[in-house]
Structures are given as C-alpha cells and as structure tokens.
Amino acid sequence: MASVELKNVSKSYGSLEVIDTLNLSIADGSFTVFVGPSGCGKSTLLRMVAGLEPISKGDVIIDGRRVNDADPIQRGIAMVFQNYALYPHMTVEQNIGFSLRMAKLDKPAIAQRVAAAAATLQIEPLLKRRPAQLSGGQRQRVAIGRAIVRNPEVFLFDEPLSNLDAELRVSMRVEIAKLHNTLKSTMIYVTHDQTEAMTLADQIVVMRAGKIEQVGTPDGLYEDPQNLFVAGFIGSPRMNFLRASPSNGSVQLEAGPTLAISGAPSTQDMVVGIRPEHFVFGGDGPQLTITADVIENLGGTRYLYGTTKSGEALIVEAREQTGITSGDQVSVGLRTERALFFESSGQRLKLSAAS
Amino acid sequence: MANKNLKAAGAHSMAILASLVMVIPIYLIAVNAFKSRAQASAMSMELPTEWHFENFSTVIAQGKLWTSFFNSLLYATASTAITTLVSAMAAYVLSRARTRGRRFLYLFIIMGIALPINYFTLTSVMQFTNLNNTRLGIILLYAATQIPFTVFLIYGFIETIPKELDEAAIVDGCKPLSLFFLIILPLLTPVLATAAILNFLGVWSDFIFPLYYLNSSANWPMTLAVYNFFGQFQQDWNLVSADILLTILPVIVVYLLGQRFILSGLTSGGVKG
Amino acid sequence: MLRGPYPAYFVLPALVLYLTFFIVPSIGGIGYSFTDWNSYSTEVNFIGLDNYARIFSPKERYLTYLANTMIFAVVSIALKTVLGLGLAVLLHEGVKRFVNLYRVLIYLPVVLPTLIVALIFKSILNPATGLLNSFLRSVGLDGFALQWLVDPRIALFSIIGVDTWKGVGFITVILLAGLQTIPKEYYEAAKIDGAGAWARFRHVTIPMLMPAIVVVTVLNVLHGLRVFDIVYALTNGGPGYATEVIYTEIFKAFSQGRFGLGTAISSVLFVILAVAGYFVIRLLERKPTR
Ligand SMILES: Nc1ncnc2c1ncn2[C@@H]1O[C@H](COP(=O)(O)OP(=O)(O)OP(=O)(O)O)[C@@H](O)[C@H]1O
Numbered sequence: 001m002a003s004v005e006l007k008n009v010s011k012s013y014g015s016l017e018v019i020d021t022l023n024l025s026i027a028d029g030s031f032t033v034f035v036g037p038s039g040c041g042k043s044t045l046l047r048m049v050a051g052l053e054p055i056s057k058g059d060v061i062i063d064g065r066r067v068n069d070a071d072p073i074q075r076g077i078a079m080v081f082q083n084y085a086l087y088p089h090m091t092v093e094q095n096i097g098f099s100l101r102m103a104k105l106d107k108p109a110i111a112q113r114v115a116a117a118a119a120t121l122q123i124e125p126l127l128k129r130r131p132a133q134l135s136g137g138q139r140q141r142v143a144i145g146r147a148i149v150r151n152p153e154v155f156l157f158d159e160p161l162s163n164l165d166a167e168l169r170v171s172m173r174v175e176i177a178k179l180h181n182t183l184k185s186t187m188i189y190v191t192h193d194q195t196e197a198m199t200l201a202d203q204i205v206v207m208r209a210g211k212i213e214q215v216g217t218p219d220g221l222y223e224d225p226q227n228l229f230v231a232g233f234i235g236s237p238r239m240n241f242l243r244a245s246p247s248n249g250s251v252q253l254e255a256g257p258t259l260a261i262s263g264a265p266s267t268q269d270m271v272v273g274i275r276p277e278h279f280v281f282g283g284d285g286p287q288l289t290i291t292a293d294v295i296e297n298l299g300g301t302r303y304l305y306g307t308t309k310s311g312e313a314l315i316v317e318a319r320e321q322t323g324i325t326s327g328d329q330v331s332v333g334l335r336t337e338r339a340l341f342f343e344s345s346g347q348r349l350k351l352s353a354a355s
Numbered sequence: 356m357a358n359k360n361l362k363a364a365g366a367h368s369m370a371i372l373a374s375l376v377m378v379i380p381i382y383l384i385a386v387n388a389f390k391s392r393a394q395a396s397a398m399s400m401e402l403p404t405e406w407h408f409e410n411f412s413t414v415i416a417q418g419k420l421w422t423s424f425f426n427s428l429l430y431a432t433a434s435t436a437i438t439t440l441v442s443a444m445a446a447y448v449l450s451r452a453r454t455r456g457r458r459f460l461y462l463f464i465i466m467g468i469a470l471p472i473n474y475f476t477l478t479s480v481m482q483f484t485n486l487n488n489t490r491l492g493i494i495l496l497y498a499a500t501q502i503p504f505t506v507f508l509i510y511g512f513i514e515t516i517p518k519e520l521d522e523a524a525i526v527d528g529c530k531p532l533s534l535f536f537l538i539i540l541p542l543l544t545p546v547l548a549t550a551a552i553l554n555f556l557g558v559w560s561d562f563i564f565p566l567y568y569l570n571s572s573a574n575w576p577m578t579l580a581v582y583n584f585f586g587q588f589q590q591d592w593n594l595v596s597a598d599i600l601l602t603i604l605p606v607i608v609v610y611l612l613g614q615r616f617i618l619s620g621l622t623s624g625g626v627k628g
Numbered sequence: 629m630l631r632g633p634y635p636a637y638f639v640l641p642a643l644v645l646y647l648t649f650f651i652v653p654s655i656g657g658i659g660y661s662f663t664d665w666n667s668y669s670t671e672v673n674f675i676g677l678d679n680y681a682r683i684f685s686p687k688e689r690y691l692t693y694l695a696n697t698m699i700f701a702v703v704s705i706a707l708k709t710v711l712g713l714g715l716a717v718l719l720h721e722g723v724k725r726f727v728n729l730y731r732v733l734i735y736l737p738v739v740l741p742t743l744i745v746a747l748i749f750k751s752i753l754n755p756a757t758g759l760l761n762s763f764l765r766s767v768g769l770d771g772f773a774l775q776w777l778v779d780p781r782i783a784l785f786s787i788i789g790v791d792t793w794k795g796v797g798f799i800t801v802i803l804l805a806g807l808q809t810i811p812k813e814y815y816e817a818a819k820i821d822g823a824g825a826w827a828r829f830r831h832v833t834i835p836m837l838m839p840a841i842v843v844v845t846v847l848n849v850l851h852g853l854r855v856f857d858i859v860y861a862l863t864n865g866g867p868g869y870a871t872e873v874i875y876t877e878i879f880k881a882f883s884q885g886r887f888g889l890g891t892a893i894s895s896v897l898f899v900i901l902a903v904a905g906y907f908v909i910r911l912l913e914r915k916p917t918r
C-alpha cells in the first residue's frame with residue numbers, strides 16, 4: 001500500500017499541453033476516481049502514474065519515492081485496461097502468472113499465487129482456457145486477476161467496465177468495491193460514468209482540459225460544487241441551470257419567480273442551479289410554470305422534461321405525479337434551500353436563499 | 356433451370372481447362388522421368404511403355420543431387436530464418452514508434468522492393484567481406500534481398516496487434532527483448548508463416564545469385580545443378596525430367612502444405628491494396 | 629516506456645544487411661559507371677559519360693535491349709492482367725464448387741523455379757517434337773505450328789507466353805481475393821437500378837477492383853523490367869539479339885568483364901526503378917479504403 005503524490009505535473013505532446021501543472025495527493029488505501037469529459041486527460045494522467053507515459057514536468061511520488069524515471073514494474077503498480085489486453089496466445093493461468101514469471105518466481109510459487117487470485121475472483125474453472133474462449137465479463141475478471149496476483153501497492157483502472165453491458169457493469173462495480181474493501185490497496189480509477197464515480201470513490205477528481213476542477217468526496221461534490229462545470233457533471237440527471245439577475249436582496253429568475261437571498265451578489269447576470277430532485281409539487285415555495293414535453297417513466301420514479309416560459313429546458317423528478325401528459329402546463333415548486341448560485345462566468349457564489 | 360446448369364457446366368469446363376494448362380507441363384515431366392531415353396526424346400504425354408525407375412538413381416549419382424539438395428535446403432532455411440527474424444524485429448519497432456526518422460527508415464527499407472541489384476559492385480562487396488564463393492555469402496545475400504518485402508508484409512500485420520498488449524506486458528515487467536520474444540513474436544505467427552514460406556520458395560527457386568557468386572559446383576543449389584546437368588545431358592530428356600522432378604518436388608510439397616498461408620498473407624491488406 | 633520499449637537497435641541487423649548488400653553496391657555503382665573498370669586491367673580510369681554515351685547511342689544495340697525489356701514488361705502485364713481478371717471472375721462467379729482446388733492449381737506455376745519452367749518449355753516449344761506443335765498438328769492447325777523460340781520475329785513473344793503461364797496465377801489469386809471482398813449489396817443495388825451483367829461488371833466490379841489491379845500491375849512492372857532467368861534459360865538473348873533484355877546483357881557484361889559499362893546499365897535501371905519504386909511505395913502505403 002502506498003500514497004500517491006502528483007506535484008506540478010505537466011504533459012505535452014509537442015506544443016499541445018494535455019496535462020497542465022497539476023497537483024493532487026492520493027491517500028494510502030483510498031479509492032480515487034478521475035472523471036471528466038472525453039479527451040480531458042484522465043487516461044494520460046493515469047498512464048503517467050503507471051509509467052507508460054513520460055512526464056514532461058513535475059514529479060510523481062509513490063510511497064514517498066520520486067518515480068519519474070522508474071519503470072512501471074519498479075513503481076509497484078498494476079493496471080487494468082479498458083479492452084482487457086489479455087495475451088491471446090496464453091491461457092488464463094499463464095496470463096495471470098505472467099508478471100510473476102517475469103519476476104523470476106519459481107513454478108510452485110507462481111501456481112500457488114495464481115490459484116489464490118483465481119479463488120478470489122471465482123475463475124478457477126477458466127484457468128485452462130484462452131481469452132478468446134471467455135465472455136466479456138470473464139475476461140474482465142482475468143484482467144483484474146492479473147493485477148491482484150502481484151499484490152501491487154497501487155491499482156490503476158482505465159475505464160475497466162465500459163465494454164460490458166449495463167447489468168454486468170453494475171455487478172462488476174460491486175465486486176470492485178468489495179475487492180477494495182478486502183485488499184485495502186490504493187486504487188485509482190478512470191471513468192466517464194458518474195454513477196461509477198459516485199458509488200466507488202472515497203475521493204473524486206473532476207477534470208477538464210488537463211486541469212483539476214475540484215477534488216472531494218462524492219457527497220461533497222454533490223452538495224457543494226465549486227463551479228458550474230462540476231455542478232453539471234456530478235448528479236444524474238444533471239442539474240438544471242436557469243438564467244437570473246440579482247436585485248436588492250433577491251434573485252429574479254427569467255423563468256418567473258423571485259428568490260429571496262441573504263447576501264448581495266456583485267454581478268449583473270447569474271445562474272441558479274437546482275437539481276431535478278429538488279422540486280416539490282404543491283407547497284408554498286416559489287412556483288415555476290413549465291410546459292411538459294416528455295415524461296420518462298422509469299418505474300420507480302419518473303422525470304418530466306419541460307420548457308419554462310423563458311424557453312429554458314428543465315428536468316424535474318416527479319415521483320408521485322402520474323397524471324401528467326405531454327403538452328400539459330404544470331406548476332412546480334422550488335426547494336429554495338437547495339438552490340445554488342453561480343456567476344455567469346461559472347464561479348460559485350456563496351449565497352443562500354433566505355427562508 | 357437448364358440454362359443455369361448449362362452455364363455452370365460451361366464455367367467448370369473453362370476452369371478445368373485452365374487448371375489442365377497449368378498442370379500438363381508438370382505431368383509431362385513426371386511421365387517422361389520414367390521413360391527410356393528413346394521414348395523420352397519425343398517428350399510426349401503418353402505413359403511409359405516400361406517404367407525406368409533407375410533414372411532417378413542415375414540422376415542422383417550423375418547430378419550430385421544430394422549435395423545440391425542439401426545446399427538448397429541450407430540456403431533456403433538459413434536465409435529464411437535470418438530474414439524473417441531480423442525483418443520482424445525491424446518492422447516491429449518501426450511500426451510501433453512512428454517518429455519521422457523511423458517513418459523515413461521504413462520507406463527507405465521497403466524501397467528495396469523496387470530497386471535492382473548492381474551485381475558488379477556487389478562482387479566487390481563480396482570480395483571485400485571475403486564472402487565470394489562461400490555458402491555464408493549466399494545465405495546473407497538472400498537474407499538481405501528478401502528483407503524489404505518481408506518488412507513490408509510484417510509491418511502491416513503488426514498494426515493489427517493492439518498496443519495495449521505491449522503496455523500490459525510492460526506493466527507486467529517485460530523488458531524490450533522479453534516483450535518482443537514472449538508477447539509479439541508468438542502473435543505474429545500467421546504472418547511469419549507466410550513470410551517464411553514465400554522466402555523459402557523464393558530462395559529454393561532462385562539461381563541468379565549462385566550463377567554470379569558461386570563458382571564451385573560443390574556449393575551449387577539444385578536449380579543451378581539442374582541447369583548444368585541439362586547442359587551435359589540435353590539429349591537425355593528422361594534424365595533431365597527425373598532431375599527436374601526431384602528439384603520441384605520439395606517446392607510442390609511446401610506449396611501444398613503452405614498455400615493457405617501464402618494466400619492469407621498476400622491478400623490480407625498488404626499486396627491487395 | 630521511459631527507456632523506450634521499442635529501441636532502435638532492433639532495426640540494426642536488418643539495416644546492416646540491407647545497406648551492405650543492397651544500397652552500398654547500388655550507390656557505389658553510380659560512381660563506377662563513370663569509369664572503364666574491367667576484369668583484364670587493375671587500373672580503373674575515369675572516363676566521364678562515355679559509358680552512358682554508348683548506352684544511348686543509336687549505333688549500339690543497348691537501346692534495342694531496353695526496348696525488348698519494355699515490350700516484354702508491357703505485353704506480359706497486359707496479357708496476365710486480362711487473363712487473370714478473366715480467371716478470377718470465372719472462379720468467383722462462374723463456378724460454385726471446387727474454387728479452392730482450381731485456385732491451388734492455377735497458382736502452382738507461380739511457385740515453380742523459373743529456370744525449371746524454362747527448361748520444361750524448351751521441350752514443349754521444340755518446333756519438331758514439342759508438345760505444343762504436336763498438339764496443333766493433331767488438331768489440324770499445322771499453320772499455327774510455328775518456330776517458337778527459333779524465329780527471331782516471334783521468339784520474344786514466345787517467352788512472354790511462358791512468363792504469362794507462370795505468372796497469371798498470382799494475379800488471379802489476388803484479384804479473386806479482391807472480388808470476394810466486394811460487398812454483395814453493391815451488386816444488388818445495381819440490379820435494382822436496372823444494370824445488366826456487363827454494366828455491373830463495368831460499373832461495380834472494375835472500379836471496386838481498381839486498387840488491387842493497380843498494385844499487381846505495378847508489382848509486375850518491377851518484375852518485368854528485371855526479367856532475367858526466363859530469357860537466359862530459354863534463348864539466352866537469341867536468336868541473334870532478338871530477345872536480349874537488360875539483365876541478360878548485364879550478365880554478359882559481367883561474364884566478359886566489362887564492369888564499367890555494366891554498372892552504367894545497372895545505374896540506368898536503378899534510376900528507372902527508383903522512380904517506379906517511389907510510386908510503388910505511394911501505392912502500398914495508401915490505406916485500403918474498404
Ligand atoms: N500520443 C498522443 N499524441 C498527441 N496527443 C495525444 C496523444 N495521446 C493523447 N493525446 C491527446 O491528449 C488528450 C487527452 O487524452 P486522454 O486519452 O488522456 O483523454 P481521456 O480523458 O482519457 O479521454 P477518454 O475519456 O475519451 O478516454 C486528448 O486531447 C488527446 O487527443
């Protein structure tokens with residue numbers, strides 16, 4: 001087990017800056033998830049930790065040791081790849097044992113550790129097969145087996161579940177969480193999928209364009225995003241953003257209602273964020289009138305996709321409201337205490353609604 | 356329906372005719388190899404009136420066939436092994452690390468597919484390296500001249516091996532040599548088989564390098580030995596046929612066993628374009 | 629990654645062999661082509677462009693050899709491509725069964741040693757006793773029973789015929805593979821658009837097959853310009869100089885010790901093929917669009 005420290009690391013391909021002076025510390029034994037839109041540099045950052053990508057500037061420190069110039073094997077890391085990267089010409093057993101063979105362990109020791117890894121992942125019956133004879137989920141297990149057999153200090157996962165179907169993805173996600181509980185190793189995990197991020201992480205790192213937007217616990221990011229980007233990225237369906245302008249002690253939404261606030265914003269234009277789950281039907285809070293476009297019924301709950309008078313799109317969770325059909329005019333109440341306020345530039349304003 | 360059958364029958368007759376045209380010359384050699392000298396002088400298609408199996412033993416003794424057989428075998432296997440290995444290594448690093456310099460190097464090497472050999476100055480090189488009239492010299496010559504096409508063939512195939520495999524292997528502790536020999540080389544098997552078969556057949560069939568660079572008949576491969584034998588025994592078509600038959604037998608065996616690989620190699624993107 | 633998993637020294641063995649036996653002689657040859665280098669004198673004198681002047685002089689025969697080489701290359705390619713395309717279409721559309729067997733047999737001559745092929749055809753093309761003329765006479769075509777390799781007017785074309793026999797299988801196999809990758813939908817769409825068999829061939833098959841045709845043609849140009857063994861063994865340039873090509877002349881220059889002149893001829897060829905090679909590389913490098 002080991003901590004991982006990134007100090008002012010940068011990465012550029014020629015003149016293209018992919019990672020820009022980034023600082024991050026990852027605690028020993030924690031589960032850290034990198035999320036962010038495609039191309040923001042998540043994989044690059046992970047591969048810099050792995051030692052697969054040279055570091056242009058800054059330091060990568062694993063377990064207190066600067067490893068910029070160390071080979072992957074000297075860093076004590078193991079990696080699970082998105083497309084599994086199993087060696088097609090080797091059996092499952094040989095795949096899992098390959099790193100031990102490279103480390104020149106003797107045959108009985110390899111066999112014993114491969115068996116232990118296989119037992120952890122319940123893939124003993126597959127040991128004699130080749131990757132081509134496995135299903136996607138089984139391949140993923142073997143890929144994880146290949147990582148755990150080495151007892152690495154740090155596990156690196158690059159979108160390990162994105163090639164699996166939805167159902168398998170959920171069950172593998174649970175297994176990875178269990179694995180982390182048992183092994184207690186440091187894990188760094190890259191994903192697009194914010195549900196994976198929310199459910200697995202101790203610490204989420206939200207990235208954009210080679211920079212960190214915010215680091216925090218899942219709850220912290222959900223409750224207290226520092227800017228529009230993070231607010232929009234965390235939470236599903238995503239947070240609604242409504243244009244507004246401040247006036248004395250209150251905020252006037254273009255879509256209709258006025259919210260009373262404490263504190264005085266200094267900007268002209270601002271954005272009010274409110275999550276779909278923070279609306280109420282009825283009640284005495286400020287009311288928004290929307291035209292229902294589509295109602296998505298998920299069984300347990302339903303989402304109402306509508307348009308405000310000001311022409312802004314809005315998603316509202318409507319758990320109990322069964323009667324609404326598209327085209328209806330609906331009035332929904334805002335839970336103002338959950339509303340967040342942003343400058344139009346994106347920065348969060350530390351205001352709260354006055355009750 | 357009848358029309359359709361007629362068409363199929365016509366197509367088959369044409370295909371059979373084409374196949375016959377390809378096979379008859381070989382059949383001609385095969386039957387005449389068993390005839391008497393007199394009967395073979397006409398080189399006709401009829402079967403031998405008497406079967407002269409001793410033609411083969413005569414040829415083997417007179418034509419020093421064993422020596423030349425082993426020479427051919429040595430040249431073909433050794434140069435094929437060298438070319439295939441060095442080409443695979445070169446194609447691999449050139450294909451994986453696409454820097455400008457390596458890109459240029461790749462084009463520079465495959466340019467050799469088109470370039471002619473200058474036999475005059477090559478003689479000087481052979482003399483300078485003390486390789487003229489040696490078996491090693493011939494082997495290296497063949498190895499060198501097959502490199503451009505082999506690099507080209509393998510380069511295309513390496514692109515189909517995902518780079519993540521390399522990375523997984525590096526994370527598993529591979530060094531460049533173990534990565535290449537334990538992970539990449541086994542995955543290249545199909546294209547290596549194609550390259551090896553084509554190179555083997557190419558060397559076995561060639562007689563130009565020996566013609567230029569081997570003056571001692573003890574070093575001659577089968578092709579050159581046959582040609583020389585033909586010069587001596589022009590009138591004995593039965594013996595010439597027997598000699599030819601023995602020379603092409605290995606070619607035909609290797610071809611029939613390996614035709615699957617030749618086909619897949621030639622048609623997998625590479626040559627087809 | 630850090631020390632590089634793809635070290636440049638992997639290229640070294642191949643590069644050293646290639647440079648030593650391929651590039652050094654070719655480049656060195658250009659230098660020697662301006663000399664009177666020969667086997668009967670140890671002196672090598674610079675003689676400027678004399679060798680080239682001789683090669684391109686109408687008084688000498690070298691231009692004829694060049695012309696013979698070109699005729700050989702062009703005619704044999706045309707024949708092989710047309711026949712190969714015909715056979716490929718026949719195997720692809722005509723016959724449904726035994727395709728593999730036919731293909732194996734039609735490709736067989738490609739792998740036979742050229743020298744052996746030449747020897748066999750020396751017998752087959754023998755005007756008096758050869759199989760070809762015996763066959764022609766037996767079916768009453770006595771008029772076509774020609775002096776194949778003996779008559780200077782047709783000897784070159786006889787050699788082209790033998791080369792076609794040997795090489796047509798290569799084109800057939802590659803074009804057949806090309807045909808097999810053309811998606812059926814194109815033909816179905818063309819049928820729906822009312823295209824007949826010929827129109828489908830003309831407007832679907834040929835365009836889709838064009839990249840493959842171009843590649844085999846270019847490879848055959850290279851093969852044709854470098855032709856040696858088939859001519860050497862069938863006629864050795866004769867009768868007279870009727871079938872002399874560049875490489876048979878080069879071998880004669882080699883045997884007779886006219887090294888300076890020989891390197892000049894080789895260098896001319898080097899330039900021609902280097903230009904051709906440039907186009908080959910461009911072709912081979914282009915990614916398949918399908
Ligand atoms: N070898 C390279 N050369 C140049 N640019 C590269 C190279 N590899 C990656 N990039 C660029 O670096 C940026 C970050 O890529 P990276 O793969 O880290 O993104 P990512 O966040 O993992 O995206 P995704 O979610 O799609 O996997 C991208 O803009 C990409 O185009």
Ligand SMILES: [Mg+2]
Pocket residue numbers: 042043044158
């Ligand atoms: Mg990625």
